[in-house]
Amino acid sequence: MATDRILLELRAVSKSFGQTPVLEAIDLAVRDGEFITILGPSGSGKTTILRMIGGFTEPTRGVILLDGRDITAVPINKRPFNTVFQDYALFPHMNVADNVGYGLKVRGVAGAEVRSRVGQALELVQLGQLAQRYPAQLSGGQRQRVALARAIICQPRLILLDEPLAALDVELRRQMQSFLKDIQREIKTTFLFVTHDQEEAIAMADRICVMNFGRIQQLGSPHEVYYRPRTEFVARFFGDNNLIEGRLAATEGRYRRIETALGPLVCAIEGQPDVADAPAGRRAFAVFRPEAIALQAACDSDANRILGTVAAVSFGGASTVAAVDVPSDGGVHQVRVKMPSQVDGARIGVGDRITLNWRADACRLVLA
Amino acid sequence: MPPGVGLGRRVAGLPVGPAGTDALRRLTIAAAYGLPMVFILAPLAGFLVYSFFWVDHTEMHYDISLLNYERFFAEETFPRVFRQTCVLCLEVSFLTILFAYPVAYFLAGLTGRKKYILVMMLLVPLLMSYIIKIYAIRSILGGNGFLNRALLAAGLIDEPLTIFVFNLNTVLLTLTVLLIPFAVLPIFLSLERIPRNLLEASGDLGASNWQTFARVILPLSLPGVIAASTFVFVLAIGDFLTPQMVGGQSGFTFGRIIYSQFGAAFNWPFGAALSVILAIVVIVAIAIGARFGSKRGIAP
Numbered sequence: 001m002a003t004d005r006i007l008l009e010l011r012a013v014s015k016s017f018g019q020t021p022v023l024e025a026i027d028l029a030v031r032d033g034e035f036i037t038i039l040g041p042s043g044s045g046k047t048t049i050l051r052m053i054g055g056f057t058e059p060t061r062g063v064i065l066l067d068g069r070d071i072t073a074v075p076i077n078k079r080p081f082n083t084v085f086q087d088y089a090l091f092p093h094m095n096v097a098d099n100v101g102y103g104l105k106v107r108g109v110a111g112a113e114v115r116s117r118v119g120q121a122l123e124l125v126q127l128g129q130l131a132q133r134y135p136a137q138l139s140g141g142q143r144q145r146v147a148l149a150r151a152i153i154c155q156p157r158l159i160l161l162d163e164p165l166a167a168l169d170v171e172l173r174r175q176m177q178s179f180l181k182d183i184q185r186e187i188k189t190t191f192l193f194v195t196h197d198q199e200e201a202i203a204m205a206d207r208i209c210v211m212n213f214g215r216i217q218q219l220g221s222p223h224e225v226y227y228r229p230r231t232e233f234v235a236r237f238f239g240d241n242n243l244i245e246g247r248l249a250a251t252e253g254r255y256r257r258i259e260t261a262l263g264p265l266v267c268a269i270e271g272q273p274d275v276a277d278a279p280a281g282r283r284a285f286a287v288f289r290p291e292a293i294a295l296q297a298a299c300d301s302d303a304n305r306i307l308g309t310v311a312a313v314s315f316g317g318a319s320t321v322a323a324v325d326v327p328s329d330g331g332v333h334q335v336r337v338k339m340p341s342q343v344d345g346a347r348i349g350v351g352d353r354i355t356l357n358w359r360a361d362a363c364r365l366v367l368a
Numbered sequence: 369m370p371p372g373v374g375l376g377r378r379v380a381g382l383p384v385g386p387a388g389t390d391a392l393r394r395l396t397i398a399a400a401y402g403l404p405m406v407f408i409l410a411p412l413a414g415f416l417v418y419s420f421f422w423v424d425h426t427e428m429h430y431d432i433s434l435l436n437y438e439r440f441f442a443e444e445t446f447p448r449v450f451r452q453t454c455v456l457c458l459e460v461s462f463l464t465i466l467f468a469y470p471v472a473y474f475l476a477g478l479t480g481r482k483k484y485i486l487v488m489m490l491l492v493p494l495l496m497s498y499i500i501k502i503y504a505i506r507s508i509l510g511g512n513g514f515l516n517r518a519l520l521a522a523g524l525i526d527e528p529l530t531i532f533v534f535n536l537n538t539v540l541l542t543l544t545v546l547l548i549p550f551a552v553l554p555i556f557l558s559l560e561r562i563p564r565n566l567l568e569a570s571g572d573l574g575a576s577n578w579q580t581f582a583r584v585i586l587p588l589s590l591p592g593v594i595a596a597s598t599f600v601f602v603l604a605i606g607d608f609l610t611p612q613m614v615g616g617q618s619g620f621t622f623g624r625i626i627y628s629q630f631g632a633a634f635n636w637p638f639g640a641a642l643s644v645i646l647a648i649v650v651i652v653a654i655a656i657g658a659r660f661g662s663k664r665g666i667a668p
Contacts, residue, residue, distance in 0.1 A: 056568055076571040089569035093587045103573035106583070154574065 006068075007032040007190055008053065008158060013062030015048050015214075022048050023214045025062070030158070031207075035184050035191045039201040040211030041237070046194045049211075050160050053192065055079045066157070082151035083160040087167065088143045090135040096122070096146050097131040103154040121149040124183065141172045148180070152187055161193045165200065177203050198238055202226060210234050227289070228271065232366050235287040240321075242335050243285045245368065248278055255360050258286050261328035265304045266360040275365045283368040290321065290338035292362035295347070295354055303357045308335060310352045315341060322348060324356060412647070419641035426634065436641035446625065446642070453622035454649065456540060457604040461597040463544045468551035468596060473585075475552070476559035487556065494549055502613050505542045509533065509614070534616025542614045543604045550603060551596035558592025559585070591661045598657030602650050622646060 008030040015023040023045045030036055040046040051057045053064060055076035063072045071079060082103065090099050098105075101118040109117075122128045125145040135143055144164060151159050161180075165173045181204055184191050195201055201208050202222040210217040210225055210233075218230045229235035235243055246260030256269045256276065265286045269275045275284065288304075308324035311334065322337045335356060339347075348354060420432045440446045475486055493501065508514045509532040516528040532538055562585060570580040608623030615621065626646065629639030 054572060056572075076568075077574045077576055081572075083569070083572045085565050085569060087565065089563070089565040091566060091569075091584060102570070102575075102583075106570075106573060106575040106579045150573065 003032050005032040006030070007066070009065040009068075010049070010053075011063050011065065013049075013052065013059045013064065015045070015052065015057070016060045021214060023052075023059075026214075026216060028209060028216065028219070030190060030192060033188055033190055034206040035181070035193065035204060036207045036209060037193045037195060037201040037205035038209045038211060039195055039198065039237075040217075041196055043213075044211040045214040046196075046211045047162060050083075050162050050192065050194050053158070054081055054083050054160050080154075080157045081160055082154055082156040083162065084144075084147045084151045084164045086163045088135075088147040088164075090143055090146055090150075092135055095132050095134050096127065096138070099135070099146055100149045100153055102150060107154070117153055118149075121153045124152070124186070125149045140168050141176065144168065144176060145179075148183065152183070152189065156189065158190045158192060161191060163195055164193075165195070165197075173200070180204065210237065212237075227362075228364055229287055229366055230272065230274075232285055232368060235285065235364075235366050240290055240336055240338070242288050242290060244333065244335075245283065245285055248275075248280055248282045248284050248365070250280065251276060256365060258284055258365060260286060261330055262306050262326050262333055265363060267363040267365045268361045269365060272365065275367060278367060285366050285368055286363055287366055288358055288363040290336040291319070293335070293337045293356050293358045295337075295339070296357070303359055304363060305355060305357050306335075307353065307355055310348050310350050310354060313348060313350060317341065324354065326356075415640045415643055418637055419644045421637040421640075423635045423637055428637070436638045437645075439638065440641065440645065449620055449625055450622050450645070452536075452620075453605060456536060456621065457543075457601050459540055460543045460547065460604045461601045463540070464547050464551045464600045465555075465593055465597055467544065468548050469555055469593070471548070472552045472555035472559055472592075475556050490549055490552055498546075498609065499613075501546055502542060502610055505545055506614055509538055509541060534614065535618045536615065538614040538616070539611045539619045539621065542610050543607065546610065547600045547603055550599050554595040554599065555589060555592040558589045558595075562588045594657050594661045598653055598661075601653050605646065605649065605653075 006029045010026050010028040013023060013026045013028075014021065026045075026049065028049070038046040038049055048057070052059050055074065059072065063070050065071065066080075091102065094102070097115075097118050100121050101114045104114045104117060118131070119128065122131055125148055127142060127145050127149065130138065130142065135146070138146065147164070164180075165176050168176060177200060180191070180193075193201075193204060205222055207220060208222055208225050209219045212233045218225050218234045220228075225234060226238055229238065229241070232243070235241050244258075244260045244262055244265065246258040246265070249257035249259050249264065251257075251269070252266075254268060254270050255266050258265050258267060267286050278284070306326050308326040310322050311325045312323040314321050318341060319338050320341045322339070324335045324337055325332045326335055327333075337356060419436055420434070422429050422431075422433050422435045471490070475483060475490070478486065506513070510516070511528050511530070511533045513532075515532060516525075519525045519529065520527075532541065566584055566588070567580055570584045571577075575583065606623060608621070608627040611619050611621040611624050612627065615624070622642070623646075626639050626642045629635045629642060633639075
């Protein structure tokens with residue numbers, strides 16, 4: 001279980017390749033025992049963070065601390081971290097047992113102990129019967145688990161996972177996600193998991209660190225980054241949020257008004273001092289999720305309410321998404337509404353005029 | 369679709385019209401198999417046949433006998449020189465790999481344009497005349513050669529050394545120098561094929577650079593090493609010109625014996641028989657190389 005003790009800390013870490021800055025003054029504290037996910041699109045610098053922690057590259061500036069001790073200059077083979085690589089990087093000339101036991105052998109652990117610990121690690125990843133196979137004879141999911149067993153066998157302080165599930169198909173990915181979570185709980189080791197997949201991050205992480213353009217956009221629990229985005233990037237990156245541009249107006253306790261083309265909206269601002277302190281008239285976005293919108297007015301009086309015309313309805317399995325045209329000053333604005341699908345068909349059809357209602361607490365503000 | 373239907377439309381990747389498809393296809397296949405038959409297998413088969421003829425006082429006898437092979441085993445010289453030559457060529461392979469591996473390792477470790485410019489420079493000697501290269505090496509190793517003069521000038525020796533001059537050592541060194549480029553290339557290619565992340569994984573798991581080399585790089589480059597040593601062995605054992613030019617009286621090799629049978633002795637059938645024996649060694653060497661090379665290759 002995650003504690004509040006800080007295991008690893010990055011202080012003002014920057015990285016440039018030649019003249020191109022990849023990371024700019026990153027501060028990040030990893031707690032002991034947590035499952036932290038670094039999430040971002042390609043080119044956001046997320047893999048570079050992992051590579052610097054692992055010791056594959058050096059930061060241009062800044063320090064990396066382990067238990068408060070500077071390890072920036074410690075070489076790769078002396079760091080108590082192990083990595084699960086994106087394409088597994090299994091040694092093709094060694095069988096599964098030799099791959100898994102590699103870290104112990106190079107440390108000079110005796111043969112009998114290597115064998116017993118390899119056996120345990122393979123049991124843990126449920127591959128005991130494949131010990132004598134070669135990587136080429138394994139499926140993608142099996143290779144994945146060998147790579148994991150190889151990384152955990154030396155009992156590292158931190159396991160780095162570099163998009164380890166990217167090469168697997170959807171079904172196997174789901175299985176591996178929960179499998180990885182289970183393993184992490186069982187061995188009580190800190191996992192730092194890099195991915196570009198929001199759903200994967202939400203499903204697995206204790207905390208998510210959202211990256212873009214070499215900067216941390218937001219660091220928080222999956223619930224926080226999902227429901228309370230701090231920046232426009234995070235709001236857009238997580239699925240199909242509705243973003244309505246406007247100008248900030250008066251603050252009313254825990255809420256703040258925003259004047260938009262669709263009319264005034266009321267949004268919750270707790271925990272967002274930057275929005276609370278921003279001057280009136282500042283450009284901002286009201287952000288609300290499609291599934292937060294109800295078609296029937298709720299009884300509470302502070303609900304946001306707008307009128308619109310259904311432009312399209314698409315059935316997506318568990319949920320149905322409607323695109324609703326809302327007339328605004330400059331023309332028409334489209335708002336997405338997501339509702340649970342009904343066995344007897346959608347309750348609304350194209351051309352219906354409907355009211356969209358959502359609570360102020362389900363509406364957040366991000367500065368533009 | 370029955371097998372072969374899709375093939376009929378294309379020959380060597382070129383679409384072929386329906387008319388004449390079959391004729392052209394047959395012609396291509398005939399050429400593909402026929403040309404090597406005519407130019408490689410037929411002469412070899414000719415030699416095999418020739419090796420069963422015999423010569424008595426410069427007179428050819430065209431009846432089949434095993435006289436030539438019996439003579440090879442009967443006279444003490446031939447098996448001895450044969451054995452010496454095989455050992456010499458194994459030594460050449462070993463020495464060549466010893467020099468070529470660090471070069472290939474250095475080249476594979478470079479990045480960008482520098483790497484390919486240096487590889488090209490390595491290939492330049494392959495474009496030079498063989499004879500010129502042998503003379504160049506002679507001028508280094510000879511009694512009055514660069515090496516002896518340098519050692520004399522440095523005061524390390526009082527009179528020119530003879531250990532490098534016109535004997536088997538000279539042959540060994542000359543062949544090694546000549547064949548190093550042939551060994552560097554396969555090793556370089558096998559080192560290039562090792563994915564970088566395997567080296568990172570090794571370091572990540574706690575291995576030192578030396579351990580990574582011994583446990584990952586070396587085993588994975590072994591197919592290249594085996595290909596290189598097969599190459600060098602086969603080229604060295606077939607060479608008669610180098611021993612002829614730098615070997616002197618004592619540097620006698622099997623290639624020179626064969627050469628003398630076709631030249632001075634004018635005994636073609638015996639020369640053919642010795643060639644067949646040599647060919648068997650070469651085929652065995654290639655077979656061993658192929659077997660080990662494929663066994664230790666990088667699986668996909």
